[in-house]
Amino acid sequence: MESWPARSRGFMSGILQGSLGIGFALSSLIYGLFYQYIGWRGMFWLGVLPALAVLFVRRNVKEPEVWVENRRQQRLQRREVRVPLIRLFRRGLLANTLTACWWMASSFILYYSLIAMFATHLQKDLGLSPALVATPVLFFNLLVFVFTSFWGWIGDHLGRRWAMIIPSAVAVLIAPFYLLTTNLAWIVAAFILQGVFGGSVYSQQPTYLSERFPTEVRATAVGFCFHQGAIFGGFVPIVLTFFAEHFKIGLAVPMLAGTVLGAGGIVASLLISPETRGKDLVADLEVA
Secondary structure (H helix, E strand, O other), rough: OOOOOHHHHHHHHHHHHHHHHHHHHHHHHHHHHHHHHHHHHHHHHHHHHHHHHHHHHHOOOOHHHHHHHHHHHHHOOOOOOHHHHHOOOOOOOHHHHHHHHHHHHHHHHHHHHHHOOOOOOOHHHHOOHHHHHHHHHHHHHHHHHHHHHHHHHHHHHHHOOOOHHHHHHHHHHHHHHHOOOHHHHHHHHHHHOOOOOOHHHHHHHHHHHHHHHOOHHHHHHHHHHHHHHHHHHHHHHHHHHHHHHHHHOOHHHHHHHHHHHHHHHHOOOOHOOOOOOOOOOOOOOOOO
């Protein structure tokens, strides 16, 4: 994001983030075709292989010029930020950090409410086979790739926040159509449609997180805000399963509640957050 022109940064952000849909689609295809032969352990080892790309990145991808120049200025002026995490919680950045954390936590809650237990719901609650389970997940994620790019384009024209607020709100309206029915056609059609909205809410995460923080603390801020959100997301399958088993209601209603909670949090946090569309990411020292 530090290297991409501001005029189309939202679109590129959508392509970058939406690429997870390609990986997820491939995993669902492999699941439908090979799970009965290789089991979860085989799926796990196949999932590890793409991590080897880090060797290419580390060797061949250059640091962004903005970051390099910022570091040079820090050393030249002897104003190095040695503990950037602390800076995130000081006056001037605190409110921005907290709303970014709220937004990311809500985003993870929504995502895991949509996808984490969906396959389990179809298998355990509705008794569908792995091949049938893989079908809506496959097409959901193909649409995620296409429409995160679309919402990224929207982000460059209407603003970063509206490119996430609109699909979040629509996601709540779609969820009952595949969660509160046993009709397979409705489930498949509505869940695939959800890929256009709830599954594509994340188009602006790379660019919006990057644009919200100064260069001196940007990498730390992105890592911290994103991964504290992942902690909340990690609890979602546990909580959904608890309510499903404890109250004997299945996974559909807990998934719907999680969808409403996550999407509502995204909308609320973004409404009180700054708009950053068109912002230039500069090398100047801002917090050092």
